Amino acid sequence: MLSLLAQQVTSLGPALLRPAAIPLLHALQRGFACSAAAHQASAEPQPAEEVPPNRRFAARGGFDFATAAPQTPAEVPEVVGSVHSIESFSAVDGPGVRFLVFVQGCGLRCVFCSNPDTWHMARGKLTSSKDLAKKLERVKPYLSQGDHKGGITISGGEPLLQPEFTASVLMEAHTRGLTTCIDTTGQGMKHSHWDKVLPHLDYALFCIKSPIPEKYEWITKRKIGPALGFVDELERRQIPYWLRYVMLPGKTDQPEDVAALIQFCRNKRSMQAIEVLPYHLLGVEKWASEGKEYPLTGMSSPSAEEVNAFLAPLKEAGIPVLCNKFNREEEE
Numbered sequence: 001m002l003s004l005l006a007q008q009v010t011s012l013g014p015a016l017l018r019p020a021a022i023p024l025l026h027a028l029q030r031g032f033a034c035s036a037a038a039h040q041a042s043a044e045p046q047p048a049e050e051v052p053p054n055r056r057f058a059a060r061g062g063f064d065f066a067t068a069a070p071q072t073p074a075e076v077p078e079v080v081g082s083v084h085s086i087e088s089f090s091a092v093d094g095p096g097v098r099f100l101v102f103v104q105g106c107g108l109r110c111v112f113c114s115n116p117d118t119w120h121m122a123r124g125k126l127t128s129s130k131d132l133a134k135k136l137e138r139v140k141p142y143l144s145q146g147d148h149k150g151g152i153t154i155s156g157g158e159p160l161l162q163p164e165f166t167a168s169v170l171m172e173a174h175t176r177g178l179t180t181c182i183d184t185t186g187q188g189m190k191h192s193h194w195d196k197v198l199p200h201l202d203y204a205l206f207c208i209k210s211p212i213p214e215k216y217e218w219i220t221k222r223k224i225g226p227a228l229g230f231v232d233e234l235e236r237r238q239i240p241y242w243l244r245y246v247m248l249p250g251k252t253d254q255p256e257d258v259a260a261l262i263q264f265c266r267n268k269r270s271m272q273a274i275e276v277l278p279y280h281l282l283g284v285e286k287w288a289s290e291g292k293e294y295p296l297t298g299m300s301s302p303s304a305e306e307v308n309a310f311l312a313p314l315k316e317a318g319i320p321v322l323c324n325k326f327n328r329e330e331e332e
Ligand code: SF4
Pocket: 106, 107, 108, 109, 110, 112, 113, 114, 115, 116, 118, 156, 157, 158, 185
């Protein structure tokens, strides 16, 4: 049944823009412009600060995403976001069966990016959170089946760069009894981004790229500081997450990489597992169609032996390892 459902990939129809949502969109775009600039200027994690308990709905006539806990869909505000596409069913992007939303816009420039067409936020479809909620409502019976409670996963692009939109969509899922997850690299800043989204999050898929600062910078063209700050925030809030790691042959599969990963995983109490994603060539043609030169020309996917050799010391260190490339029996 699930394999049949998984084939029913739908694309998002034209967004309905309600007049009441336009001011929210403009605020979102202003917020993104500011936060993107701040993100590039800041290489260091933001200091952790608590949200004062008396700040509930205190934000000048607005909705306080950091403290809101709506109980019904009607209490969730409508926010317009920039969306790339949706998939009605995914079995590999968090627990259970997931409704998958790919948002548009990313501040990193990863050398192995499979979706360079998601980098620029202005290229997405303007989409109302309420319209997404209607689609979610239609597939909800299929997401709630099985041992794992399924739900929604927001991927990208980077979901944290549209914090009000992402938070609203997650709240729509929560008020319908579904679980929430984001696939993220921890972009944005604590107060303007993370504090609005994380209160509405059950799980995260967090891609570290590389725990070695120089390699992180080579891969993403950004400093590692904000990503480290974000994982600290996940830990502080005790949000369960899978650590994702892309294994690039000859680049991020060396003994120093394994040692740095094992060190990184130490004392990470909320980390459930590390998911190793062996490098693949699926994104190469997209770079060409975007008119961009592919940075990893000549690199091949690793063999099963190379992947297993990379996984072995992680397993020996007692880290739960997932790797879906070859078969699920590899999982621990
Ligand atoms: S974070 Fe993801 S979407 Fe952004 S550049 Fe890296 S791989 Fe691409």
